[in-house]
Amino acid sequence: MSSVPDLKRKAAQYHLKRYGVGLLFMLPWIIGFCVFVAIPIGWSMFMSLHKVAVVPGGFKYTWLGLQNYRDAFLKDNVFPIELITYFQEMILMVPIIVIFALLISLLLNQQFPGRFVYRALFFLPVIFATGQVLSELFTQGAGDIPFLDQYNLEPVVRQYVGGELAKTVMEVLGRVVLILWYSGVQILIFIAGFQTISPSIYEAVRIDGASPWESFWKITLPASVPFISLNVLYTIIDLFTFPLNPVLKHIKDNMFKVDTGYGYASALAWIYFGFIFVLLALVTGLFSRSMRLKGGRP
Amino acid sequence: MNTEPWVQRARNYAAGFLWSRKAQKYKMVMLGRNLSDGLLAKMVIYVLLSIVAYLYLQPLLYMISTMLKTVSDLLDPSVKWIPRVVTWENLSKAYKGLQYPEALRNTALIALSCSIVQVLICSMTGYALARLAVPFKGLITALVLLTFLIPPQVIIIPLYVIFSKLGLLNTLFVFLVPAIFGQGLKGALFILIFRQFFRAQPPSLEEAAKLDGASAARLYFRIMLPLAQSACLVVFLFSFIWYWNMYYEPSMFLAKGFTPLSIRLDQLEDVLNPSLLGSKDLVSNPVTEGTKMGAAFLIILPPLVIFMFLQRWFITGIERTGIVE
Numbered sequence: 001m002s003s004v005p006d007l008k009r010k011a012a013q014y015h016l017k018r019y020g021v022g023l024l025f026m027l028p029w030i031i032g033f034c035v036f037v038a039i040p041i042g043w044s045m046f047m048s049l050h051k052v053a054v055v056p057g058g059f060k061y062t063w064l065g066l067q068n069y070r071d072a073f074l075k076d077n078v079f080p081i082e083l084i085t086y087f088q089e090m091i092l093m094v095p096i097i098v099i100f101a102l103l104i105s106l107l108l109n110q111q112f113p114g115r116f117v118y119r120a121l122f123f124l125p126v127i128f129a130t131g132q133v134l135s136e137l138f139t140q141g142a143g144d145i146p147f148l149d150q151y152n153l154e155p156v157v158r159q160y161v162g163g164e165l166a167k168t169v170m171e172v173l174g175r176v177v178l179i180l181w182y183s184g185v186q187i188l189i190f191i192a193g194f195q196t197i198s199p200s201i202y203e204a205v206r207i208d209g210a211s212p213w214e215s216f217w218k219i220t221l222p223a224s225v226p227f228i229s230l231n232v233l234y235t236i237i238d239l240f241t242f243p244l245n246p247v248l249k250h251i252k253d254n255m256f257k258v259d260t261g262y263g264y265a266s267a268l269a270w271i272y273f274g275f276i277f278v279l280l281a282l283v284t285g286l287f288s289r290s291m292r293l294k295g296g297r298p
Numbered sequence: 299m300n301t302e303p304w305v306q307r308a309r310n311y312a313a314g315f316l317w318s319r320k321a322q323k324y325k326m327v328m329l330g331r332n333l334s335d336g337l338l339a340k341m342v343i344y345v346l347l348s349i350v351a352y353l354y355l356q357p358l359l360y361m362i363s364t365m366l367k368t369v370s371d372l373l374d375p376s377v378k379w380i381p382r383v384v385t386w387e388n389l390s391k392a393y394k395g396l397q398y399p400e401a402l403r404n405t406a407l408i409a410l411s412c413s414i415v416q417v418l419i420c421s422m423t424g425y426a427l428a429r430l431a432v433p434f435k436g437l438i439t440a441l442v443l444l445t446f447l448i449p450p451q452v453i454i455i456p457l458y459v460i461f462s463k464l465g466l467l468n469t470l471f472v473f474l475v476p477a478i479f480g481q482g483l484k485g486a487l488f489i490l491i492f493r494q495f496f497r498a499q500p501p502s503l504e505e506a507a508k509l510d511g512a513s514a515a516r517l518y519f520r521i522m523l524p525l526a527q528s529a530c531l532v533v534f535l536f537s538f539i540w541y542w543n544m545y546y547e548p549s550m551f552l553a554k555g556f557t558p559l560s561i562r563l564d565q566l567e568d569v570l571n572p573s574l575l576g577s578k579d580l581v582s583n584p585v586t587e588g589t590k591m592g593a594a595f596l597i598i599l600p601p602l603v604i605f606m607f608l609q610r611w612f613i614t615g616i617e618r619t620g621i622v623e
Binding site (some may be wrong): 040095108118265272276 | 340356357442446448456481602
């Protein structure tokens with residue numbers, strides 16, 4: 001029989017070993033997080049509170065406090081406007097992408113011969129819808145829907161939306177196909193999500209006399225609320241790095257300007273991140289509340 | 299109401315037909331028991347999908363058609379989709395302008411090595427978060443999510459300084475080293491995918507292996523990783539594609555020398571027209587338009603071919619991975 005302290009020591013050893021294995025698996029990520037994420041985040045926050053000047057052999061910091069953040073809204077006459085325009089566009093683009101993905105994935109989820117070909121087709125843009133190829137296509141004005149010009153929709157939009165907003169709407173419509181290219185991953189998430197709905201539920205409601213129309217509204221849609229929320233979040237994050245995003249371009253331009261520099265650019269990036277973060281938190285809160293009200297899955 | 303007798307008769311006939319067995323059979327074939335069973339529904343699905351697919355792929359078709367046009371065809375508004383003369387000159391110009399073999403090698407090297415490393419490291423991290431005892435697991439998971447949310451612009455300058463201090467700029471290692479330490483391109487997303495996958499596996503497998511005396515490393519490499527094949531394929535392909543197409547990071551870290559295809563596409567205008575250097579704006583230049591589209595086509599060709607071979611496993615893999623549980 002071993003004594004009590006002995007047992008305790010053995011238990012501690014056991015736990016240490018258990019934690020040790022876990023930590024060993026996590027070790028690369030933890031090092032990477034410290035070096036490539038934590039330090040840069042802290043550093044960029046530090047920079048955003050300073051005026052940063054490049055001198056031979058490093059940086060020269062002059063303390064400014066919140067001056068950079070104040071300047072972004074009060075002095076800079078481009079940044080707030082770009083931010084607002086971008087958010088307007090985003091609020092338009094996110095529903096377009098998610099609803100389009102939902103409709104297409106509903107169609108693709110049906111059983112018909114050749115659906116593999118169609119699934120592959122709709123996934124195709126993911127391969128090249130990032131980066132330089134896409135912005136090259138944007139520049140050349142590819143990707144508008146043909147009936148936009150044919151039926152001369154612009155005055156109609158102007159009449160019903162009005163003012164500044166009409167310009168945004170037209171801009172989004174003008175490249176709607178390329179925006180839809182951002183829905184490849186979302187379509188896949190929806191299709192994978194539909195697989196989790198058990199077919200026996202559909203069987204049951206059919207026997208109870210529900211039409212397909214009703215079974216869509218009563219079963220498919222409520223069951224895919226978690227995937228809709230996942231897709232909305234994913235789309236917002238994906239649009240961060242949308243090529244030709246005016247805000248990002250502005251940040252990049254300010255980085256290399258002499259009178260503003262890294263400090264100001266960092267402050268702009270943090271403001272941008274703050275707005276996106278609030279948006280994400282709002283969406284998450286909204287969806288989790290609606291799910292809790294319905295007693296659905298968390 | 300007073301109706302003619304022949305209307306009455308016709309009505310009776312129609313009603314009789316509707317209730318006859320033959321009509322039922324027709325209805326079954328056309329409309330089906332479910333929404334998607336019937337022939338009619340299938341036709342509707344095909345037509346809808348084909349129209350949308352056409353719209354969807356139009357920019358791609360535009361790219362190919364522009365690539366094959368001569369300059370005079372490009373300037374002629376009456377030539378829309380099909381060029382009058384098919385020319386391969388654009389492709390060969392783009393091939394030279396991109397220095398294709400060299401750039402292809404660079405891009406493939408970055409994409410292949412980084413995505414293989416990412417599969418390995420992200421699966422390990424995801425496994426640890428799903429199954430192993432890790433102190434402060436909740437906090438670490440939250441931090442993983444945070445790394446996914448932080449836009450690259452926030453940390454790009456400090457990263458640049460760190461990389462230049464480490465002497466990694468303009469080499470392959472500027473992407474490989476972060477990938478080794480789990481911070482590759484969208485690494486957090488892959489960690490979460492693996493975590494989700496391993497959590498969905500039944501724990502009995504691991505318990506059996508542990509009882510047989512397998513060490514943690516052996517258990518992981520012999521049992522769990524082979525089990526995660528479909529997830530590995532999905533992560534590998536996504537990672538490969540994203541590394542292939544990334545533009546923002548290499549534009550900062552790989553400015554000269556060791557440049558991938560996406561950077562060279564951006565510089566193509568300058569290479570083609572050295573005289574216009576510096577006056578580059580967003581107005582498209584009809585003379586180089588075809589060449590640029592040719593270059594874009596050359597860039598997407600390799601991933602396109604890979605996808606064609608792997609798409610079946612890829613898409614079913616996503617369905618089975620349970621990414622969305």
